[in-house]
Amino acid sequence: MLDINLFRNQPDTVRASLKARRFAEPQAVDRVLELDSQRRSLLTEAEKLKAERNAASKAISQIKDAAEKQAKIAEQKGLGEKIAALDEQVRQVEADLEALLSGIPNVLDARVPDGEDDAQNVVIKTVGEPKQFPFEPKPHWDLGTSLGIINFEQGVKLTGSRFYVLHGAGARLQRALIAFMLDLHTRRQGYSEAYTPFIVKGETVYGAGQLPKFKDNLYRDAEEDLYMVPTAEVPLTCIHRDEIVDAASLPFRYSAYTPCFRREKVAAGRDVRGIKRGHQFDKVEMYSFTLPEESDNELERMREDAEQTCAELGLTYRVKQLCSGDVGFCARMTYDIEVWAPGQNEWLEVSSVSNCGDFQARRANVRFRRSREAGAKPEFLHTLNGSGLGLPRTMIAIMENYQQADGSIVVPEPLRLWMGGIDVIR
RNA sequence: GGAGGGAUGGCUGAGUGGUCGAAAGCGGCGGUCUUGAAAACCGUUGUGGGGCCUUGCCUCACCGGGGGUUCGAAUCCCUCUCCCUCCGCCA
Structure with a gap:
């Protein structure tokens, strides 16, 4: 707003x-x-x-x-x-x-480059080189099915298209990634871990700016009038709804793991293969509440935190600044981070880091007071969000980048702590 | 699911249908005192909207949310939500 x-x-x-x-x-x-x-x-x-x-x-x-x-x-x-x-x-x-x-998007940061759509986003840096293989690298859906760690038929059987079941080391790999990211954010990057409800009220979704505009993308329980979260950003935005906090206590930095539920009414044939775009996916999110004058720096900081996650996993990635036609509804400015997936031969968006200014804070009524002196007026604070990486796409990148000629997958070093002795998935 | 009780300012807690935006206490902020601090004392201290001769004043709304009765509602009525106690059920 x-x-x-x-x-x-x-x-x-x-x-x-x-x-x-x-x-x-x-x-x-x-x-x-x-x-x-x-x-x-x-x-x-x-x-x-x-x-x-x-x-x-x-x-x-x-x-x-x-x-x-x-x-x-x-x-x-x-x-x-x-x-x-x-x-x-x-x-x-x-x-x-x-x-x-409530249907008018946030005002863009003056630094946002002009552009029609995602084709005009600007690559501002690339870290690493697309990995070269002495064999033809396979896409993750082939690797996953032949290793028996991703089962697409079972997902369809249970729910429908764009659902899947992870098995054995595949399920474990995802769990390892969640633990790795949460530990990175909370122990080394200064975020506080949060576990939130996955089902929330309409006003919570509204506060985060997803309602009324994106109603069609949400799963809703009609009986209780509750919504399944499309991202942890939604509950995290409203954690402090209707509060006036002390300026001295800012910033608040949270990291939360949640599943995300999205109807994703995209064109029928798009991204149907594999686990790139499902109706349910897991994500570890970073979220900050800051003083207005600090949000620009916080955006860079969060972008670096997301980059660090990619770097430690040994993934080749690039950072894009979104152009004016592609910046999301709530955001003033956004960076996307994409990792290279050699099997699919494409860059995959794994993170999106945005400064929303006071746009969400105004909707959710989250304010702070600069001093405790009488007469000091409450002001809206700033909110920022960033994916600490979407899990299915990170899984894709790991599977495709760490694959070997025999179809086995090497587990990246930082994840082995949680893999129960599995160094190679075969 | 059944039966009761409750929701008032940052907190605790009064409140008779008529100067009640709301007593009192605590807390916060400012000051006096003090070498400094504490104590004590004095003052001050909600949010949002609108207006203007715009740094001050006027005005409207807000006592969990919504609706109603009335010239007039924190106070009476209806309804919803949430919290507490007891019983039952349950992962």
Whole structure:
């Protein structure tokens, strides 16, 4: 959610950002201003009548003479209905304004390069070289099925397409990755480990900016009106909802493992093979709450933390800065990290690190106070999120990069602690 | 699932349908005192919206959420949510 004052004071900033994003309804800015001015004139009118009513009520309470009192009360009859009618109009305008505002994306950071879509994202660095093999490297779906560690048929049997079952060393490899990442984030990178509910209320999803806009991508339990989390970012954003925290206690840094559930209504034939794009996948997430002036640095820090994860796993990766047409709804600026998958012969997005500024904090109402002195006003803090790597794609990269000519897979050194003596999956 | 009890400011906790945005205490902040600190004392201390002769003042709303009764609601009614106690069931 953007600050209404931004529309009042700098409408051109918002217009320019929407244009750069290729936002479908750029006229939304004018509609916001129109509703805002309607709201204010209705409020002025309603409040004038309320002040009148309050004064009259106060006067009535002072009147001793019964007849005089009754006369004054009779005089006031009907005022309530006028007020109620105006209040109803205010409610309507506010609901319209809210609906409109909640669908307008965050204003981009000035440093975001202009571009139409993901084809114009800018590679800012590449670390390592795509690995060369003395044999033809296989895609992970071949490796996984022949080793018996990924079973696609069973996933379809249990649930449907885009689900799978991991077995034996495959399931264990994923568990090792989760443990490795959580330990890295919490013991060496300064995050605090969190375990959150995987099913949350609509207002929690709204706070993180996924509702109302991305309703179609969410799994929902109609009976209880609850949503399955599409990412840990959703519960983590709302951990401090409606709180005012001390500036001195910031930043808050969290790392959480959760499964993620997404309908992923993408084109039917896209990414169907393998475990690249499922309706359920696991992820370890990093999340920070910072002072406004510190979020730019925090974004770089989190990007480095995600890079470190790739580097320690010995994966070749590259960092992209997303162009204006591809930055997500809540974000001001985003880096994607992609790892090289030699079997599929493509770069896989394993992490996306974003600075959301105060956009989510405003929705979730998370604030801080700069000092404890009386009169110090609460301000919205900034939120950032980053994948500490999506697990299926990290699995793909490990399987394809560490494969050997005989179809076996070497377990990367940092994961062996959790592999129960398995150094090579065969 | 059944039966009761509750939800008030950062916290504890009063509150008769009418100067109640709300007593009191604690805490926070500022000050006096002190070499300094503590204690004591004094003052101050919620959030959001709107207006203006815009750093101060006026005004509206907010006592778990929503709705209603009334000239007027923290207070009365309905409803939802959450919490507590007891019984039952249960991984």
